[in-house]
Amino acid sequence: MASKQWTSSALLMWLLAAERVYSAPVTSSAPFTEKTQYPPTTEARILAPGTQGFYPTQLEREGHPWKPTPTGLPYATPHTDPAQSDPESPWGLDGVWDTLDHPEQVPDHLLSFLIPGFGAIASGQAPSSVPVSAYTPAAATATPSSATPSEDQVTTHDAPTSTTSAHTKPTASASSSASQTTVSSTLVSSGTSTTSSTSTSDTSHSDISTTLSVAQSSVTPMSGGQDVFVPLATGPVPQTISVRNDHPVPKKGIETVTTPIETNKFYSGLFLGSQSNTTFTHPYGLAWAKGSGNAGSWGMAIAHNEVNVVANGPTNANIPGNPIQYYVNPIAIQHMILSATELTSSTELTAENLLPFSADAVLKPSSGSSQRITIPLVQGMGYVTGMYTNLQPLIQSSVFFTKLVTAAQPRVGIWKYKVTLADQTSWLVYAIPQDGKDPDFRLESNSNLRGPQGWSGTIQITKNPAGDSGEKLFDGSAGVFALEAAVSGSVQDRTGTYSLSFAKAGNKVQDTPLMMYALPHHVASFDETTKNRMTSITLRSTTKGNATAVVGETWSMVEPDLPTTMGFAPWSASSGSANSLSAAAQKVILDVAPTELNQSVDQQSNLNSMYYSGKALSKFATIVYTVNKLGGNPSLSATALQDLKTAFARFIDNKQQFPLVYDNVWKGVVSSASYGGDSGADFGNTYYNDHHFHYGYFIHAAAIIGQLDPSWLTAANKDWINMLVRDAGNSAANDPYFPFSRAFDWFHGHSWAKGLFESFDGKDEESTSEDTMFAYAIKMWGQTIGDASMEARGNLMLGILRRSLHNYFLMESDNKNQPENFIANKVTGILFENKVDHTTYFGNNLEYIQGIHMLPLLPSSAFVRSQNFVREEWNALFADTATTPASGVTGGWKGVLYANLAIIDPASAWNFFAQSGFDYSSIDGGASRVWYLAYAAG
Template sequence: MDTRLKWKATALLTWLLTTEIAHCLPRVGNEVEATLQNTATESASAFETQYPPSSSEDRLLIPESHPVYRVGLQQDGHSSQQPFPQFDVAKFVDGLGDLLGSGDDTTAPAPTAPTPSTDTGKSDPIQATTSAKHPENSAPNPTAGSVTDPPQKSTTKSDEPVQTGSSPVASDKPKAMHDQDIFQPVATGPIPASIKSRDDHPVKNEHANATDPIATNKFYAGLYLGTQTNATFTQPYSLAWSKGGGSLKSWGMIVSHVQSHMLAYGPPNNKIPGNPVQYYINPVGLQHLIISATELGQSSVMNVEQPKAFSAHAVLKSSAGSAQQITFPVVQGMGYATAVYNDMEPLIESGVFFRKVVSAGSPRPGIFKYQAFLDDDTTWLLYATPADGKDPNFKLVSKTNLRGPKGFSGTIQVAKNPAGKSGEKFYDNSSGVYPVAGEISGSLTDDVGTYTLSWTKAGKDIKGTPLIMFALPHHVHSFDSATKGRITDIHLRTTTKGNSTAVIGESWTMVEKNLPIDIGFAPWSTTDGSVHELSAAAQRAIIQAAPHELKQNIPEQTDLNSMYYSGKALSKFATLVYTVNQLGNNVELAADAFQTLKKSFDLFVQNKQQFPLAYDTIWKGVVSTAGYNGDLNQDFGNTAYNDHHFHYGYFIQAAAIIGSLDPSWLAANKEWVNMLVRDAGNSVANDAHFPFSRSFDWYNGHSWAKGLFESFDGKDQESTSEDTMFAYAIKMWGKTTGDASMEARGNVMLGILGRSLHNYFLMEDDNVNQPANFTANKVTGILFENKVDHTTYFGANLEFVQGIHMLPLMPHSPFTRRKEFVRQEWQAMFAENASTPASKVEGGWRGVLYANLALIDPKAAWEFFAQPNFDYSWIDGGASRTWYLAFVAGESFG
């Protein structure tokens, strides 16, 4: 067994012994009775059942089997490929001798992205994490003066700029917007004719019933994928179909909530100051409460109805075709777990065990309340609203079973109450109603964005009864004044995003100020905005470095067996051409490369790349055909909807630059690029071809990368910087095409990402949302809905884990990567006295680290990129030294 797995197994066993069994040990019998005596809300018929019995032997309950705590990085759903291919410079650069100062005419194999092993069906992890060997020869020094001094900002240029002529660029100066709706349609037309439809997607849709496109990357996917037993994380609750599993062998819906003392932690990392743990994980399989019915059993089935962006309905039936059913409206942030019964006998179960259940009267006519005290010292509230208005008279028949009347129709709601009497009042006040769907609206005025989450509700007395919903920390921080006034003192921990807060009302409005509306294609800083005017020294450096990179073989670097790698290469060359054309003020130098770039992009528009795209009519989206050959991990799982915002964001950004330099190019290419926007980030819910916002989660404040892969720990995301790249790309594509709504939406998404990444992913010393023994990792690594693991899918080197949250270094990077965060991360990991000095890192990751350093120390970054004998193996396949020189020079002004 792998040493890491042995350690995890030992840690989990220790945790189980010290935590789970400890919960079962005898407690002082009168302690609970003293604090939980009958309240004023109890009816005269209130009853208390003595569970567990007073016998200490009977109290030490050993379950038939412990819950399963799955730890470790799940490989299903993500390939272990590096985030950039290890190109052999010799193959891709014409005139290698000029570039490297050598006359060798070296050749290399034809370019492809790393190819999965034929033995395992997955990439060779050793090969994937090893940098290719590059010649040690150096390129000429690109600077005209001393390389020890970064270029200084000049008010006048010593060189006359070359006229741009027929290559205008849309001005980075933002147009004034007032109350611009950010959710106008991108396009409404059919799929481009070059994209053929297929109805044979490798992942069959067997349990999601919808004629509308299904949002493949949403939180409720565990309800319809695979075994249908994986948890759905609504926050703060987790729901899962028991399906005959666990110690109770129930067939109902599990509702659980994990407190911080129950977490399991990974080993400490002594390479990072503070020795933070590598991961933390919430236990899965806990059965705090199970909402079930006596009729459910082995013939029971569950299907998902009305899957939408913020909600879905899980429908449990006693058997296929039966009218007896329980419908669970599953909505992000819901205050209660709600079950709508139709003619069934309710059975509320607990694998944690009922200590006692108290009938607590009626908060309002027709609603019947119970207090459930569980054996883990938690208190839950249960509200029953029978359709006939009669008292359901629930009975506690054992330490695990609370039973209601036969033939029950109506609703049952459960909620965990950590706030005592005051919390109970809020829950009482909102009982009987529940959300069934959510929607979002938003607008932009100047540099202020607002967005509103609102919910449709159902239940009893919906006009006079407000909803209670849970908000995440980044919501609360940006609430407008009206929403702030409806915050309660009920707080429940979420699985990976700190404490949630209960808020009263059917809608929340969030405000994001100081949006980076002036970010364009040029380098951008938080203090000076877009920097179009570089110093003469910086311009000379760009013009001297560019010819060597413009000689690269653009068609071969862009036509790869991967949409991801191809998109990165197209983005690299588009950014390179822009840098020479606009920042170096030399249109002619990049003219040939620009024409070649447009031809290379056209290969994809014509759908003639190595693995063409197909329109999947099952789930409704545009996917790579690479995964139709039996291995869904091909191209990082694109065929199964993994990473679409990562992959397509690069194409969209490249198109934005090409279209800005040559507006005549847009007419023939706009439809195809808009198709990518609609697939990964559609702006409307009534598009017959694509779901709303496949990747970006407007509730969680960031995207989820995992698509149609069953996962015990829910959705996940590995690269926050590529998430930001997508928002930036659609902002710039909207600007280039004149789509004001898309541009505004990109701006608002950037603002939300700036806040959510600071709260959850990019952790400064004062972060309070992640565990204190984890925050010194500085980045989360991979953040799942149920765990956070400081690693990547392709290796655990610090430059990998931290660097995947850096690349690509683009104009948007300074906005989401705050200076204080970058400073703390650099000092902890990549400074000369740290465990992993950037100066010792191999391959393209070294360039990534030093470009990131420009955000806090542009002088040192300039010295790195402008040094004599620069080794081009330090530039990854998705970047160029020319752009990095411009990026660093721009940062030196900030």
């Protein structure tokens, strides 16, 4: 990677992002009334489209500057910590980055969440159906009852004698009604709705835990099929793994949490580095303002960016269609902000209730204060909700208010305000006071909407893109919000089903339906019941097309045609598994096999990298399997199999160059390499980067060894491999040693590779093929050890990956979710939560960018990489008539390209690998000619 190139790019983007303002008249003749409030000024500053915020486009500054490459390219390392960059600069251009050569790299609450009951990750139980409180989009558009005032009326409702709902954390004491908060929450499952309302001294999640316990008896297993979330044993790690309590990354704002923490999930910006990086819930992004922006706020900023503010990279003339290299959403636009007058420079941000699909961001005026705003962050949440305790609410905007209307109450106890910002976007604000009294919010300036002092209650904010019809739909769900979520799933025959269930809290929670946003891959797989709950409201997500608002507490998705019969043999969509090869193909394979069988697996796996070591073990296991089963000559591979088991024992005994350690801070098994100070050692494994890649290769190799020699499946060997599964893809939510599903995101439908590195653009993933490899590896390991749940989970993950990769990463010409001027790249390159960049962390060669989405070529490759996609990609980029013909590529990537060609043209792929005088330099160190021949022949 050329750092100079990136520096010039960053300077250009900084110039584009420099603030430009112009004035626009505001109708100043309108009175400043309770009904229609204009800012008390005759002008409003409007930021020109695309000029507010900044665009972090330097990959070297993303905190994940390492990526595997078969060709041994150098990678970039920082001389300064990205977290220390100037937050006011577009990308902290003060930092110094060099390209260095590293040749040695080449060859407390989690336990109570989802206790048996809700989503039943721990117990394997899940709801089979969920009522929607008789709420439908049509019902939402009905005329309000006569008891509801019209917008022309300005009505203050007195507090009811008894309050049925409130939503904030209690403050001083239980005896003070002004400081005591009652949380109403519900869990809906198996056609029943269980509601609990309790006073609590913690956030409303403690009530949810009570509800989950109550609901346990009413939850029934999914009808038929194999539950995919039956936990592995949750005991300690093997004794060969030592424990360390000194991870190099400190926990900020979560110091008291002692349970496993999700390191690779969407909300890690709350506790990493500056704590001001965006949490992308989709469609909204939230970030601690920390005194920045036009409003100078210390609250939680909310952003939703339309396409007009997206910055596009340069076009690439070497790719047909001249697609742009990247697109990136601006960072730090503060459309709306949940704040309070008490929040100043002493404000503290903490993160609580860190769960697989949610976390609570808590803002307090100072450490130890009982005053707080608790903001539940749940993937897909329809409203941004702040639960206030004894504070003076301050709703702010750095984009500036131009108009505010005090609107009719959608229900008793909920006050509503309609906001227009200077960028002409429309937002709705709902205030639900604990005492039931009119909060009488007043617009006091272009940036400040102020509420009453000492206020407790809930404020919800949502963007309304759909005019009056959208407003009625939002009114119908106002007052309730998601607190947590859980996933359940099963596989029956070749069909997989999975559900996302949301626990909700709020005003009249049992009677009010929840509204959440679904991504395109959800919508495409919804069952009929869930599909009927979709609304007409859509909002753009940052990198995954439009999100659609859906009503209901549970979504159910169906994935048909799972590869349940796929094994270790080559597989195709048309023919299935090729468990036998022709005699002619066998002869060629057995003739060339000794060349690779006689290589030293001990030397190739005895490395200072878990990644490269795992690739070597997986490669040799595949060679042995090919010769033994597909070539029909077990004796020829017998010595190599024994050598493979001996090499594998080094890792099970934990005697590799950098032994694994159990990190007791974040809770996981990591390489000890970075404890010496180099955060980039082994691609950041110690920092939880890429665990599904690294450990997936070991799991795959073990699955093959165990099938070829069942006697190898001793308790010690199985426990060590299961430890890797638990670390990267745990099926249990109550495991005290590992978090649930560290890598795979069951909301997004794919994994995130970035671990404990602060990043303006959020999590990312570069290698979809290695993501697929992990799912395939646990499928086959489950098959090998007779764990039907693990095998089914791998099959379901593969089905979900096929759909999500088709929608977001592997772009066919009719792709609807990526920008039209980007699709010709065919693959996304690196997909972040906030941007997509057609590049890699290790170089810009086209074969690198496309190839990292191909390797390793396994039976699962043809399942997720459709023939139509492979054909489009090959013809556009690597055919003899293309700008980068595969025939002219050098090094290990050449073999990757031709092996991938076997998906659509096995004859040509076979001819390449079977040619006389074959050049072995075209084989990646993690692949083999033997397997590629079998793959093409199958």
